Amino acid sequence: MTTHHPDLSTLMSYSAGSLPDAIATVVAAHLSVCSHCRQQVQEAEQVGISLLEELVPATMSDHAKDDILALLDETEQVPIISREEQYVPNDADIPAPFRPLLGYYLDELHWRYMAPGLKQFVLPASGSNLRLLKIAPGTCMPSHGHTGSELTMVLRGSYSDELGRFCAGDVADLDPDVQHQPVADTGEHCICLIATDAPLRFNGLVPRLLQPFFQL
Amino acid sequence: MDSENSHSDTPDKLKQSLVDLGRYRDKQTFAILYDFFAPRLKRHLMTKGAHGEMAEELVQETMLSVWRHCKSYDPRKSTASTWIFRIARNLWIDRLRKEKADLMTPLDNYPESHFEPAMAEFDSEKIKSALKSLPQQQAQLVYKVYYEGKSHREISEDMDMPLGSVKSGLRLAFNKLRSQAGELK
Numbered sequence A: 001m002t003t004h005h006p007d008l009s010t011l012m013s014y015s016a017g018s019l020p021d022a023i024a025t026v027v028a029a030h031l032s033v034c035s036h037c038r039q040q041v042q043e044a045e046q047v048g049i050s051l052l053e054e055l056v057p058a059t060m061s062d063h064a065k066d067d068i069l070a071l072l073d074e075t076e077q078v079p080i081i082s083r084e085e086q087y088v089p090n091d092a093d094i095p096a097p098f099r100p101l102l103g104y105y106l107d108e109l110h111w112r113y114m115a116p117g118l119k120q121f122v123l124p125a126s127g128s129n130l131r132l133l134k135i136a137p138g139t140c141m142p143s144h145g146h147t148g149s150e151l152t153m154v155l156r157g158s159y160s161d162e163l164g165r166f167c168a169g170d171v172a173d174l175d176p177d178v179q180h181q182p183v184a185d186t187g188e189h190c191i192c193l194i195a196t197d198a199p200l201r202f203n204g205l206v207p208r209l210l211q212p213f214f215q216l
Numbered sequence B: 001m002d003s004e005n006s007h008s009d010t011p012d013k014l015k016q017s018l019v020d021l022g023r024y025r026d027k028q029t030f031a032i033l034y035d036f037f038a039p040r041l042k043r044h045l046m047t048k049g050a051h052g053e054m055a056e057e058l059v060q061e062t063m064l065s066v067w068r069h070c071k072s073y074d075p076r077k078s079t080a081s082t083w084i085f086r087i088a089r090n091l092w093i094d095r096l097r098k099e100k101a102d103l104m105t106p107l108d109n110y111p112e113s114h115f116e117p118a119m120a121e122f123d124s125e126k127i128k129s130a131l132k133s134l135p136q137q138q139a140q141l142v143y144k145v146y147y148e149g150k151s152h153r154e155i156s157e158d159m160d161m162p163l164g165s166v167k168s169g170l171r172l173a174f175n176k177l178r179s180q181a182g183e184l185k
């Protein structure tokens, strides 16, 4: 049961395909565990698509229709193979959308040391806009704000801040003017997935790595 | 809307055509769907920033996908428009990723199978008239998300508005659209 969901505006943009890639992936990860938000996205999609029916049609080139009709005979009709039909181990803890890239288990990722009590895994080729953070129990993060859109999903354990307690499956979709100070709850490591749409800034390795969380 | 071919344009007719296409694999049925959707998809992709030639290429790819996968279309899950625009959205995102040589390509952000069947359909006529009654700024926000494909950050820059106001404006707009469209057919 999740209690913290992405903002409605985020789900709207997701349904329209208008979110930055990294942020859309975190939404997809949350949708894979939250039927409430799946419903919201479906509604947002219907609203959006009714609007698209209003579009003034554009003119296609003269030959376009003949071209495609000529291709039909040599194009097989095939069913879409749904991902759920593929074998997935029961104890997989990497969210479904990431499995083609990362496999099934968080513990098998190559975590890198960042700071005491803090390890991270930056997703390959995400322009460092998508990372996993592993926070030791009881670790207190510095108070910080956010520069742009940022979406965090808890995958394991939990943390608490001014807004409440965030457990596995929960998403923090913060307005940029919110200041907060997350503290990992005691008991087990807290693993979070964090997406930003901040532009890349190469001002030294350590500040760049820490930027999303500490805003150095 | 009183012309002859408006009969093939209603959401229910389009839905039936798509179901028939899966069953009978008939080129004339395909042509009906093509005539309705291709020019709208092209406009949609151009509004999102595809230039004319690329937009047309993506339209062809989308419509070929429709032909290839129409057996998987489930009329209980979505309208024909939803299903077809969704294919176009995914192809467009794939194309953007390829241009950026982005290795996130194997990530599937929009998995079809996660969507549940059987939600009540909104009345799209009501949604369209609800959009017209929105305050201008909210209508503009909705336009930028759905038609132009802009991110919240881009909208905040375009409209010179704080990011938080972009988000709250969108929430307000969506709740109004939804409540007015919620009265079922």
Ligand SMILES: [Zn+2]
Pocket: A002, A004, A005, A006, A030, A034, A035, A036, A037, A038
């Ligand atoms: Zn949710």
